[in-house]
Amino acid sequence: MRRKAIDYDAMFKDFLGDFFPDFVAFVNPELYAAIDWAQGYVFLEQELINALRGKFKIRGKRRHTDKLVKVQLLNGDQHFIFVHIEFQHQAEKGFALRMFLYRALIQLRYGLEDISAYAVFTGAPPPEEETLYLKPSFGTELAYRFQSIISVTLPEAQLLSSIDNAFALAMLAAQYVYRSRNDPHLRFALKVQLFNLLRNHSHIHFERTVKLFIFVRDLIHLPKKLENEFEVNQFSLVFPNEQTMIISQGTKNFTEKLYEHVFGYNPAEVLAKERQKVELEFQKKAETERQQADQERQLLLTQTIHNLHQLAQMDVPQIALMMGISEVEVQKVLNTQTPSQEG
Structure with a gap:
């Protein structure tokens, strides 16, 4: 069976969405200090993707992701941050030109010149000529320099x-992936090292730590056998006194909280709601069946009383005595029409 391809694009999109301030702080501390983070930030890359659709034809599976983010600076000005992450081992020819065209399109679309652009390479270093767009033309020269972050360097x-x-952790993970590309056992050791680093930084916010654990686990992919060994190894470190798989209530609570922080809902609560839904549906069905049975009994009683009165020529006291009900109930039924007489 062919191994399922890793969706790097989705991984890094989610990562930048979760840790965008960390990205800015790492690549440009000056810009980070100038942003009014209290005002929040807005992702606009889908608009950019729609505008660029069909302009760049790339063979094979897409191996990059783009983020366009609008922020407000402390001085009140708006600023755009464009991030392009390349996953492939070598930057494609014309990469620098594409970065320039992205920048030009952003400026034309939003009418704003304040744009910071960053290219992140998670594989092998790109050719030097692809980190700068330079186009001389008969005495006129167009130069566009963007900041390149190359994980392996x-x-x-x-x-x-x-x-x-x-x-920084993401770049370290990408560096380890590239370094161990031909050595799964080295990759295993590096993955364990990163998990140990995360586990020892207990002061990091719980939700951030969980997301980073998952990012490292998915990015640093191991062959199935080593991955199983890795999971057993990590469980024994998290629960060192568990010689057998004893699931305590504390462990269950921790797992549910972990799941909720990552996926946004508590599986136990969802299960409880589903059970409640099933119980309500069962009760509703039972009530419907009970009402239907009562209607059928009442119909049978009505038809019997009318038959005894009309066909057997029995009076009200006789019918009441025979049916074991009061004369008032018999008279009430006789005052109504039988279903066959209605309509």
């Missing part, structure tokens, strides 16, 4: 010292 010591920054 970032000093490992710097990334380790910045582990509290989520984007």
Whole structure:
């Protein structure tokens, strides 16, 4: 069976959506300090994607993701931040031109010149000529320089010292993926190292830690056998005293909370609601069947009383005695028409 391809595009889209401030703080501390984070920020990349649809024809599976973010600076000005992440091992020819066209389109579309652009390479370093767009033309020269972040060239010591920054961790994970591309056992060791780093940084907010655990787990993919070994290894570290799989209430509560922080809902609550829904549906069905049975009994009683009165020529006291009901009830039925007489 062919191994399912890793959807890097979706992974990094979610990552930047969750940790955008970390990204800005890592790549440009000056810009981070200038942004009024209290005003929030808006992702606009879908508009950009729709505008660019069909303009760039790339063979094969898409191996990049784009983010366009609008922020407000502390001085009140608006500012755009464009992020392009390349997953493939080599930047395609014409990459710098594409970055320039992205920038030109953003400016034309929104009428704003204040645009910061960043290209993030998670694989091999790109050719130097693809980190700068330079176009001379008979005495006229067009130059566009954007900031390039190349994961494999970032000093490992710097990334380790910045582990509290989520984007630094992502770049370290990408660096480890590339370094171990031909050695699954080295990749196993590096994945364990990253999990140990995360686990030892207990002061990081719980929700952030959970999302980073999941990002590292999915990004640093292992062969099935090693992945199983990795999971067993990590469980024993998280629950060191569990010699057998004893699921305590505390463990259940932790798992439910973990799931809720990651996926936005508590599975136990969902299950309880589903059970309640089933019980309500069962009760409703039972009540409907009971009402139907009562109607059928009443119909049979009505038809019997009318038959005894009309066909057997029995009077009210005789019918009441025979049916074991009061004379008032018999008279009430006789005052109504039988279903066959209605209409």
